[in-house]
Amino acid sequence: MIDRRVLSKAYFTKEKIAQHHIESFNEFIDRGLQKVIDEHRIIETDIPETYVELGKIYVKKPTVVEADGLEAPIYPRDARLRNLTYKSFLYLEMAIFQDGTEVDRRVEKIGELPIMVKSKMCNLYGLSDEELVEKGEDPTDPGGYFIVNGSERVLMTLEDLAPNKIFVEYEERYGDKIEVAKVFSQRRGYRALVVVERNKNSILEVSFPSVNRINYVTLVRALGLEYDQDIVESVSDDPEIVKFMLENLEEAEVETTEEAIDEIGKKVAAGQAREYRRKRALYVLDKYLLPHLGDGEEDRIAKAHFLGRMAEACFELALGRRGEDDKDHYANKRLKLAGDLMEDLFRVAFSRLARDIKYQLERASTRHRELSISTAIRSDVLTERIIHPLATGNWVGGRTGVSQLLDATDYVSVLSHLRRVISPLSRSQPHFEARDLHATQWGRICPSETPEGPNCGLVKNLAQTVELSIGLEEKEVENIRRELLNLGMVPIRGDGIGWRI
Structure with missing residues (x-):
């Protein structure tokens, strides 16, 4: 007979409860930020033969700039007590090219990014229980949320139909x-x-x-x-x-x-x-x-x-x-976690910053001033467009209620809120089939934890022993392509997107 208590303890620990959000945010820090920068690569301008080349993006540990101008590390407790946002600075390597010649290259601060508590960029990362107590933190706090203007806010896991599937x-x-x-x-x-x-x-x-x-x-x-x-x-x-x-x-x-x-x-x-x-x-x-x-x-x-x-x-x-x-x-569903949502937000915010950099450079050129990266960047353009949706819940794409105030009534309500999954369907429509318990939700979605009333069946919670898989890495995709070639498949075009026998 299987001792289910051992299995339960292996999954439902403080390290595992919000792990899906933390791993997703870490993935966003490691790859998501750079992916958005690489999508732009260069910022074109209307100045003849002039453009800005974008390089590597860097994230620092969370800090706060005090009244005397000094920069000091900040911990979640300080952010809560002083009504601050727990955030760190973003730095981007940029270079201006004119007539094929590099005019100015430097690593410049482009804005601020809220940091998830207990993620790899958090100042609490890797601390022991005793050290957490010294910093004024509860050792059983699972993390997985943000602190914006002193309030703890959690990003909801969004459930939607699988993209790119017929x-x-x-x-x-x-x-x-x-x-x-x-x-x-x-x-x-x-x-x-x-x-x-x-x-x-x-x-x-x-x-x-x-x-x-x-x-x-x-x-x-x-x-x-x-x-x-x-x-x-x-x-x-x-x-x-x-x-x-x-x-x-x-x-x-x-x-x-x-x-x-x-x-x-x-x-x-x-x-x-x-x-x-x-x-x-x-x-x-x-x-x-x-x-x-x-x-x-x-x-x-x-x-x-x-x-x-x-x-x-x-x-x-x-x-x-x-x-x-x-x-x-549930094979036809995909879940958007904190990292995916932050990537969507950063993509829109950075597009706005890129347009602003283009405008500032063109204005400087019109006034016959020397083109400089430091004067072209207004860091509040990016910061405002990231922090405002986190503070209000109004996300890009017209979605509302994506960021919610963490329900800290008691410890169990915190755990429940961190594992909540919401559907994009309208609350005012019947959607009987979407609200029903589906057989494929077994082991993935809790069958009993859902609210009464209009949200019934549309607001769900992850099951206790759920495992979330993530998309394939480029290296794994290459292995699949190699296997398809070995099986006699022929790519429709050179890079292997689309195959026929």
Whole structure:
């Protein structure tokens, strides 16, 4: 007989209770911050042959600048008692280039970042119980929260549908039941809904941001699959599905890639000159259609094959070979932890700082002043846009209640709050199936801890022995690609995004 008390003690200790938040924040410090900087790489300006190159970002341990100008380490207790924010300074290596020559390079302070209690950047990290007591801290405090203006605030774990995964379902349209394949394509914080639907005439239509219900064949031809055989093979070689595809090809509006691009241009830039229409159409295809596959010209064929997989899913549903996808199945869910939420916040805040640096440099150039990094950076631009959402709970993307005041009624309420999971669904709608206990929540979500009233089933708590997995590292992805090659798979394009037999 298994002694469950041993298992329970192994999971439900002060080190494990908020470990998911702490590990996620540590990952944000180690890789998330630099990832956002690398996405920008350079800040372009309107000054001829002038740009700013971005390098490595550094985070210091939390400090406070006293009234006499001295900088001293700060501990969570001090922040609570003095109504301060427990934060540290961010430093970024930057260089200004003019006419190909480096003018100014330095590591400059760009703002302040709130630090999670008990994370690797916290001043309490690695202290023994006796040392924690000396610093005025409770040794049983699990950490995993922030201190903003003296208040303890915890970031909620957000539950959402898995991005970049195809879901098929039936929808009602004018009294007819149609088959729909959807994917929430997500890259660098941008999320685009792409929908492939089979209408009552068996014709496929695609919708994505900026384009509403465009003919499927027109879209894949614009992406580079010009010949009928290539289009059919990108979907399936099954005779029944091929028959459906031949019906689509007969109804095709265009015959060539150029005609298809022009047709999309008429939708996204109606009334404009032909050259501008073409340029705008290609921009929309690269940036808004399936952004998780990339945003370059070389990614278009992979996007066409992904749309083919969505079309095949629609036809399989119509032929009864597969059922609708269960959106409440936990394999179709993903959890956003503190580190992911902070990365989203930092990405938006840094974009605003980059625009401000560009403006400050252009203003200095207009006034014929020497361009300098130190005068171009206003650190409060970044700091304000990070601390304000943490203090109010109003997150980027229009979400509210993401940051909440830690419920410190007693020790158990603290533990409960740190392990809470919230759903983005509206509280005012019934959503009976979403509120129900699902079989796949066994061992992952507590079956009994949920509030009564409108939040019932939408606000949940992690189970006692839950383990949260994280996404794959680039090295592991490379190993998978190597295995696919060994199995005889052929990459659709050079870097291995998209495969076929």
